[in-house]
Amino acid sequence: MSTNTANIKAIIIDDEPLARMIVQEYLATYPEINVLQECSDGFEGIKAIQQWRPDLIFLDIQMPKINGFEMLELVEEPPAVIFTTAFDEYAIKAFESHAVDYLLKPFNKERFDKSLRKWIDRRAGVAANPAAKAPAADTDNDPTGALLETAAQSPAQQQRIVVKTGGKIKIIPIEDIHYLEAADDYVKIHTHNGAFLKNRTMGYFEKALDGTQFVRTHRSYILNVQQVTRIDPYEKDSHLCILQSGAQVPVSKAGYVKLKSVLGL
Amino acid sequence: MVRSPLSTGKFLLIFISWWGIWGFLQTDLLIGFGLRAMTAFSDSLVSNTLVALSCGFLSNNMQYYLPKKERYWYILLISLALSGIILLACKAILVPLLGGLSDGAAYTQFFNRSWPVRFDIVFLQVGCMSILSVLWYSTEEEQENRQRRNDAERLAKEAELFKLRQQLAPHFLFNSLNSISALIGSRPEQARKMIQQLSDFLRGNLKKEDQQWVPLSEEIQYLELYLDIEKVRFGHRLSTVIICDEECLERKLPPMLLQPIVENAIKFGLYDTTDAVTIAIRARLDGKFVRIEVENPFDPETSRPKKGAGFGLTSIQRRLYLIFARPDLMETHVDNNLFTTIVRIPQ
Numbered sequence: 001m002s003t004n005t006a007n008i009k010a011i012i013i014d015d016e017p018l019a020r021m022i023v024q025e026y027l028a029t030y031p032e033i034n035v036l037q038e039c040s041d042g043f044e045g046i047k048a049i050q051q052w053r054p055d056l057i058f059l060d061i062q063m064p065k066i067n068g069f070e071m072l073e074l075v076e077e078p079p080a081v082i083f084t085t086a087f088d089e090y091a092i093k094a095f096e097s098h099a100v101d102y103l104l105k106p107f108n109k110e111r112f113d114k115s116l117r118k119w120i121d122r123r124a125g126v127a128a129n130p131a132a133k134a135p136a137a138d139t140d141n142d143p144t145g146a147l148l149e150t151a152a153q154s155p156a157q158q159q160r161i162v163v164k165t166g167g168k169i170k171i172i173p174i175e176d177i178h179y180l181e182a183a184d185d186y187v188k189i190h191t192h193n194g195a196f197l198k199n200r201t202m203g204y205f206e207k208a209l210d211g212t213q214f215v216r217t218h219r220s221y222i223l224n225v226q227q228v229t230r231i232d233p234y235e236k237d238s239h240l241c242i243l244q245s246g247a248q249v250p251v252s253k254a255g256y257v258k259l260k261s262v263l264g265l
Numbered sequence: 266m267v268r269s270p271l272s273t274g275k276f277l278l279i280f281i282s283w284w285g286i287w288g289f290l291q292t293d294l295l296i297g298f299g300l301r302a303m304t305a306f307s308d309s310l311v312s313n314t315l316v317a318l319s320c321g322f323l324s325n326n327m328q329y330y331l332p333k334k335e336r337y338w339y340i341l342l343i344s345l346a347l348s349g350i351i352l353l354a355c356k357a358i359l360v361p362l363l364g365g366l367s368d369g370a371a372y373t374q375f376f377n378r379s380w381p382v383r384f385d386i387v388f389l390q391v392g393c394m395s396i397l398s399v400l401w402y403s404t405e406e407e408q409e410n411r412q413r414r415n416d417a418e419r420l421a422k423e424a425e426l427f428k429l430r431q432q433l434a435p436h437f438l439f440n441s442l443n444s445i446s447a448l449i450g451s452r453p454e455q456a457r458k459m460i461q462q463l464s465d466f467l468r469g470n471l472k473k474e475d476q477q478w479v480p481l482s483e484e485i486q487y488l489e490l491y492l493d494i495e496k497v498r499f500g501h502r503l504s505t506v507i508i509c510d511e512e513c514l515e516r517k518l519p520p521m522l523l524q525p526i527v528e529n530a531i532k533f534g535l536y537d538t539t540d541a542v543t544i545a546i547r548a549r550l551d552g553k554f555v556r557i558e559v560e561n562p563f564d565p566e567t568s569r570p571k572k573g574a575g576f577g578l579t580s581i582q583r584r585l586y587l588i589f590a591r592p593d594l595m596e597t598h599v600d601n602n603l604f605t606t607i608v609r610i611p612q
Contacts, residue, residue: 016440016500018444018447019444022450043539064535065564065567086443088436108446173567
């Protein structure tokens with residue numbers, strides 16, 4: 001890893017051309033920062049991040065199709081982010097609860113400089129003393145992950161799940177989900193269009209999804225109660241839920257109690 | 266508090282004239298029975314004054330105590346008792362007063378003989394007065410209640426309308442300011458123009474608070490202002506088509522009704538697709554309605570506009586219902602990837 005601050009690779013992702021322009025303009029006083037690309041939506045953003053492996057991205061929250069948080073969810077090993085947003089209560093709440101730096105539009109040069117300086121200094125500090133850097137793989141210590149988890153509870157993001165499948169990005173409306181199944185480090189999302197993998201935990205989905213519609217019936221299963229057609233007794237304490245699609249989802253003893261209360265039985 | 270009927274000048278005049286007529290009739294009647302004019306007049310004056318005062322007293326008191334429906338027989342009881350008291354008072358005044366005159370003995374005898382008739386008449390008068398008073402107070406009270414209910418409903422309605430109109434998106438405002446901030450460096454002329462547009466837009470928004478109806482031409486102008494600002498923000502991605510029939514330009518509609526619909530169209534057009542977006546607004550006369558259509562593209566894969574009021578349009582429907590008391594003035598329409606909102610404004 002290079003220790004100098006020269007040649008920082010950056011990408012600007014914002015759907016409004018003038019908003020990208022002002023970031024470019026403010027960056028003019030930082031010759032060491034190189035803006036490799038401007039992107040007008042999250043799809044372009046993901047491609048650009050994969051292509052350029054930037055050190056820093058300027059990321060807007062409200063964008064077409066997928067918002068800034070959803071885009072970040074799909075990026076493996078996301079780069080450092082400076083968020084820019086005009087007004088989004090949930091985003092701001094998420095930033096504040098995770099002490100993440102963000103720029104509220106419209107922002108002036110001083111505010112911009114302050115943010116950028118802080119990032120550059122921290123980067124220089126980490127480079128000079130690599131031991132201070134938290135291991136990237138440690139998800140418990142991953143501020144971006146924690147931020148995205150909080151952001152996922154916003155009403156807009158509760159309506160859909162964004163997944164990547166074979167290089168393409170798919171937006172799954174919540175009502176299309178039949179059930180979720182744990183699969184190692186992933187969660188398998190079963191829909192009528194097939195199953196998709198998402199790099200998240202069951203606990204994450206249990207928290208993010210609406211509890212009146214989705215019930216964790218088993219350690220490894222969360223199901224959409226609107227899909228349930230029948231509940232059959234299975235081995236001693238457990239049951240089996242039959243969905244409209246014909247799929248059979250295991251229900252544990254504790255899960256059965258939860259399911260009954262949600263269904264009002 | 267309901268006011269007594271006698272507290273209004275008109276009713277007091279009628280009340281006094283009424284007793285005047287009774288007094289005259291009674292005097293005439295008593296003369297017909299052979300009493301001297303002076304005696305007849307005194308008798309009539311004293312007894313009618315007493316009855317009139319009692320009736321006034323009764324009517325005034327009902328202002329404070331009105332018997333409930335199931336207690337109306339109280340009125341009968343009170344009238345009977347009051348009539349008895351009035352007659353006793355008449356006797357106590359008239360017999361000593363007139364008994365000493367030349368025809369005193371005859372008068373005393375006459376008075377005692379006329380007891381039942383006097384009682385009947387007085388009871389009739391007092392009873393009528395109390396029934397009239399009950400009627401008067403209950404209708405007044407009813408009217409007051411209805412008035413209060415109407416006022417409460419009107420206030421609630423106004424508050425709700427105010428709330429529904431007050432939904433200027435802060436997101437729009439801050440992003441517009443950010444665009445201006447970006448333009449100031451490189452294109453100050455355009456920045457100034459946008460400040461002007463934003464100011465006009467905000468001023469229009471404030472002004473419309475207290476306006477009841479505005480002509481369509483004004484609303485369209487206002488929408489153009491809004492769309493122009495959005496076009497600066499989104500650049501070439503956003504284009505608009507506005508087709509408005511000449512004949513409906515001067516038709517009136519509630520203020521700030523179209524803007525949230527267009528805002529909604531922009532939101533779903535621009536944030537639900539990544540392509541270039543055309544927002545179309547069409548207005549024409551349709552019988553007794555002005556029919557306005559707002560059309561935007563959307564992605565049927567990811568958005569499911571519900572039948573009826575899809576997306577964020579329930580507040581518009583609610584507003585139309587509050588204004589026109591009709592639930593059928595807004596409909597939405599899905600055609601492939603085009604979403605159309607149609608409102609009809611009764612003229």
